[in-house]
Amino acid sequence: MSDNHGRVINFGAGPSALPLSVLEEAQKGLLNFSGTGIGIAEVSHRSKEFTAFVDQVEKNIRTLLDVPPTHRILLTQGGGTAQFSVVVLNLLARHRLLHPTATPEETTLDYVVTGSWSKKAAEEARRLTAGHATVRTVVDARVYSKDGQSFDNVPPHAEFRFSARPALVHYCENETVDGVEFAHDAQSPAAFPFDRLLETAGAGGGALVPLVADYSSSFLCRPIPRLADHAVIYAGAQKNLGPAGLAILIVREDCIVDVDAAARLGAPPVPLILSYKQLADHGSLYNTPSVFAIYVAGLVLERMKASGGLLYYEAVNKRKAQKLYAVIHEGEQKGLFRRKVQQGSESWMNVVFEVLGEGSENKFLEGAEQEGMKGLKGHRSVGGIRVSLYNAITEPEVDKLIAFMTHFMKESSSKSEVNAV
Amino acid sequence: MSDNHGRVINFGAGPSALPLSVLEEAQKGLLNFSGTGIGIAEVSHRSKEFTAFVDQVEKNIRTLLDVPPTHRILLTQGGGTAQFSVVVLNLLARHRLLHPTATPEETTLDYVVTGSWSKKAAEEARRLTAGHATVRTVVDARVYSKDGQSFDNVPPHAEFRFSARPALVHYCENETVDGVEFAHDAQSPAAFPFDRLLETAGAGGGALVPLVADYSSSFLCRPIPRLADHAVIYAGAQKNLGPAGLAILIVREDCIVDVDAAARLGAPPVPLILSYKQLADHGSLYNTPSVFAIYVAGLVLERMKASGGLLYYEAVNKRKAQKLYAVIHEGEQKGLFRRKVQQGSESWMNVVFEVLGEGSENKFLEGAEQEGMKGLKGHRSVGGIRVSLYNAITEPEVDKLIAFMTHFMKESSSKSEVNAV
Structure with missing residues (x-):
C-alpha cells in the first residue's frame, strides 16, 4: 500500500472519502494557491x-x-x-x-x-x-x-x-x-x-x-x-x-x-x-x-x-449500489445477513444491513479492517453495518468489499455446516 | 524562491500567513491522519x-x-x-x-x-x-x-x-x-x-x-x-x-x-x-x-x-511591532509616512499608516510586491497601508519589509530633493 500513502478504503458516512487526485492537488494548494504565492488556507477571501x-x-x-x-x-x-x-x-x-x-x-x-x-x-x-x-x-x-x-x-x-x-x-x-x-x-x-x-x-x-x-x-x-x-x-x-x-x-x-x-x-x-x-x-x-x-x-x-457530469455518476452509483444489494440479498437467502430497509426505499448512498449471529458483526468489521476497509460500523443509534457509497468510492473498491463479503459468507456457511454435523 | 514553493511573504489581515512547517505537516495529514489511513478532510469527527x-x-x-x-x-x-x-x-x-x-x-x-x-x-x-x-x-x-x-x-x-x-x-x-x-x-x-x-x-x-x-x-x-x-x-x-x-x-x-x-x-x-x-x-x-x-x-x-508559549510570542511580537513603528516614525519625520493611530493605542498585530503624496501608496504596494511581499493594502473602508504581524510572520520577514521601507524612503527623499531643485 506504500504507493497509496498507507491509505485504506473509507466507507464512512461523513466526513467521508475524497478522491486521491483531489487531495494531491489540495496538497499543492496548501502551499501555493493559483500562483498567488500564498496557500489556500492563508489567502484572502477577497482576493x-x-x-x-x-x-x-x-x-x-x-x-x-x-x-x-x-x-x-x-x-x-x-x-x-x-x-x-x-x-x-x-x-x-x-x-x-x-x-x-x-x-x-x-x-x-x-x-x-x-x-x-x-x-x-x-x-x-x-x-x-x-x-x-x-x-x-x-x-x-x-x-x-x-x-x-x-x-x-x-x-x-x-x-x-x-x-x-x-x-x-x-x-x-x-x-x-x-x-x-x-x-x-x-x-x-x-x-x-x-x-x-x-x-x-x-x-x-x-x-x-x-x-x-x-x-x-x-x-x-x-x-x-x-x-x-x-x-x-x-x-x-x-x-x-x-x-x-x-x-x-x-x-x-x-x-x-x-x-x-x-x-x-x-x-x-x-x-x-x-x-x-x-x-x-x-x-x-x-x-x-x-x-x-x-x-x-x-x-x-x-x-x-471532467468525468462526464451527473449522468456518469448516476450510472456508476447505481451499479455500485445494485451489486452490493445483490450480495446482501444472497447472504439473506443463506440466513447470514438481514436487510434493514424495505424494498424500493433503499438508499444508494448508505447501504445498511445486519450480520446475523452473536459476535458476527464484530468479526465482519475486524475482517474488513484487516483487508484495509474502514468506516463500516452502523450509526451508534441503530447498530448494524453501514456501507457508504459516496462518489469518491470507486467500483473496484466496492468489488473488493463484495469479494470480502462473499468470502465471509463462505467461511460462515462452512462453519455452520461443521456445527450442524 | 524555488526552495520555498514560490511562496511570498503574506502580510494580509486574515485569512493570513501560517507557518510553513505546519502547512507541510498538514500536507501529510491530508492523505493520512494520525496513522488512520484516512485523510484529515475525510476522517470521522467521532473517531x-x-x-x-x-x-x-x-x-x-x-x-x-x-x-x-x-x-x-x-x-x-x-x-x-x-x-x-x-x-x-x-x-x-x-x-x-x-x-x-x-x-x-x-x-x-x-x-x-x-x-x-x-x-x-x-x-x-x-x-x-x-x-x-x-x-x-x-x-x-x-x-x-x-x-x-x-x-x-x-x-x-x-x-x-x-x-x-x-x-x-x-x-x-x-x-x-x-x-x-x-x-x-x-x-x-x-x-x-x-x-x-x-x-x-x-x-x-x-x-x-x-x-x-x-x-x-x-x-x-x-x-x-x-x-x-x-x-x-x-x-x-x-x-x-x-x-x-x-x-x-x-x-x-x-x-x-x-x-x-x-x-x-x-x-x-x-x-x-x-x-x-x-x-x-x-x-x-x-x-x-x-x-x-x-x-x-x-x-x-x-x-x-514547543516554541516556548505565549511569553515567547509576546517578546517576538513586541519587537516586530516596535521596529516597524520606529521606521514609520522615521518616515513621518521626513514627511513621507503618516501614522493613523494615536500614540499608546497602536496595535501590535495590524500596523496602519499612510504613504503621503499622490500615487505613492500604489508605488509602495507595487514595489513591495516586486520583492515578494503581499497583503499590505489597507482595508477598503479606510485605505492606506496595513501590515499584519501575526505570529506566523517572522522577525526576518519584518526586517525585509523594513529594509524595503528604508529604501523606499531614500528613493522618495532623493526624488523630492530633485523636484525641489
Whole structure:
C-alpha cells in the first residue's frame, strides 16, 4: 500500500472519502494557491483569485444540477444541522411577510419524517418556533415499518397529509443513518409525492409552495428530480463534495426575504449570518467563509465535470449500489445477513444491513479492517453495518468489499455446516 | 524562491500567513491522519483519533492562556461575525433567567466602540434585540479622534459609561481594520478599564459581570490580561491560529444557560447550533465540526507550545511591532509616512499608516510586491497601508519589509530633493 500513502478504503458516512487526485492537488494548494504565492488556507477571501474560484464553484453546481435562473446558489458555513434552524427562520420570515396576521395555529411547518435526520429537523423546528408556529408531521414512516418502530420505508403516498398553506414543507431525500431514500423514478411508490403536495399546498393559489429538501448525503450523486419545484435545497458538503464546514444552498428567489421586516411583524429575529438575503446580497462572501472547504469542493466539482457530469455518476452509483444489494440479498437467502430497509426505499448512498449471529458483526468489521476497509460500523443509534457509497468510492473498491463479503459468507456457511454435523 | 514553493511573504489581515512547517505537516495529514489511513478532510469527527486530537487542542489552549477551571473552552464554526450574534443570544438568555421581569429598557447591552468591528458588533446587537433590549454605547472613540470621525484611539477611562446591570458589556481587544488595540500594560491610559467596569456593573452585587471580548485578531499573540474577569472571549481562528471556518470560545460557566427556558420567559429563540450549552454538553462535537480547520489549529498550538508559549510570542511580537513603528516614525519625520493611530493605542498585530503624496501608496504596494511581499493594502473602508504581524510572520520577514521601507524612503527623499531643485 506504500504507493497509496498507507491509505485504506473509507466507507464512512461523513466526513467521508475524497478522491486521491483531489487531495494531491489540495496538497499543492496548501502551499501555493493559483500562483498567488500564498496557500489556500492563508489567502484572502477577497482576493481576485479566490472570488473567481467561488464564482466557478457556483457555476459548476448550476451546470451539473441544471439549476434554473429562478434559484440562487449560496455557500455558507455549518452543515445540515445548522440548516435545520436556518431554513425555519428564513421561511418563517417569508410566511410572516406573506401573511402578517396569521396566528401561530395558522402558521404551519410540515415535516415528512422518514428517518433520524428528518425527525431531528422537525424537533429543531418545534423548539425554535415555540409560540410562533405549529410544527406538523406530514407522515411518520415508523407507522409503516416492519417492526412498528424503525425507519425502514418511504410511506405510501396516500398517507402524506400536507397543510393547505404551510410556511414550509420539509423532507430529507436520503436518510444517512437509516439508509432510506426516496426513489428517483417518478413512477415508483417510494418517490416523493410532488404532485400530491402541489395539489394540496398549492391550492391556496398565488404563492409558490415552500418545499424544502435536505440533500446532505445524496447531493450530486445523481440529478435532483423536479429541482425547480423546490424552494430550498440544502446539503452539507462532507459526503459527496468536500470537507466538513461547508453547506450548499439552492434557494428560490421568493425565499430570499427581508428578515428584519418580518421581525418587525413578529417573526423571530434572525442572526445576520443566517439570513439568506445577507448571503445572497454579498455573493456568499459577507463574512469570511470556510475557504479551504470551498477550495476542495471546487476541485471535486472540476473532476466531476471532467468525468462526464451527473449522468456518469448516476450510472456508476447505481451499479455500485445494485451489486452490493445483490450480495446482501444472497447472504439473506443463506440466513447470514438481514436487510434493514424495505424494498424500493433503499438508499444508494448508505447501504445498511445486519450480520446475523452473536459476535458476527464484530468479526465482519475486524475482517474488513484487516483487508484495509474502514468506516463500516452502523450509526451508534441503530447498530448494524453501514456501507457508504459516496462518489469518491470507486467500483473496484466496492468489488473488493463484495469479494470480502462473499468470502465471509463462505467461511460462515462452512462453519455452520461443521456445527450442524 | 524555488526552495520555498514560490511562496511570498503574506502580510494580509486574515485569512493570513501560517507557518510553513505546519502547512507541510498538514500536507501529510491530508492523505493520512494520525496513522488512520484516512485523510484529515475525510476522517470521522467521532473517531477516537480525532476526538483525542480535539481534547488536546482544548488542553493546549487552556495551558497557553492559563484558562481557569471556571471557564470552558469551546470550538465552533463561523468566525467573529457569527459570534456577534451568538454572544447576544446566549447572554440575553442568561439575563432573562436572572431577571425574568426586566423590561426592554432595563435589559441593556453595553458596547465599547473603538473601531469598525466593535461598531459592527453593536449594530448586530441592535438589529437582533429590537423590542427585547436596549443597546447602549459605552463610549465612541471617534469623539476623541484627531479628525473627529476616525477610530484612532482608546478613549480616556473617565469617558466610559457602563450600565449598572448590563446583559453584556462588549469590547473588541484589537481592531483589525483601524489598527487600534487596548494596551496590555495595566497602568497605561489605553488599557481596558477593568476596575471601572467592575465598580459600576458589579455594583448590583451577586451576579458576575458579563464582560465579553472579541479577541479575533489578537488571540494567542500574548497572554490575555485579566482573563478570569471575562464572561466570554471569542476569536475567529484565521489570524494567529489557523484557517477560516473555526472560532474559539472561552466561556465562564454562568454563561452556559438553558436557552429554551429563557425563551419560555420571552427571550428570543436560539438556533441549537448557536447555543453555548449545546456546544458545552457535547464537548464541541454536537454536529460535524470544521475538522480540517481544527486540525491545522492543533498543529499551530503544538508548535507554539514547543516554541516556548505565549511569553515567547509576546517578546517576538513586541519587537516586530516596535521596529516597524520606529521606521514609520522615521518616515513621518521626513514627511513621507503618516501614522493613523494615536500614540499608546497602536496595535501590535495590524500596523496602519499612510504613504503621503499622490500615487505613492500604489508605488509602495507595487514595489513591495516586486520583492515578494503581499497583503499590505489597507482595508477598503479606510485605505492606506496595513501590515499584519501575526505570529506566523517572522522577525526576518519584518526586517525585509523594513529594509524595503528604508529604501523606499531614500528613493522618495532623493526624488523630492530633485523636484525641489
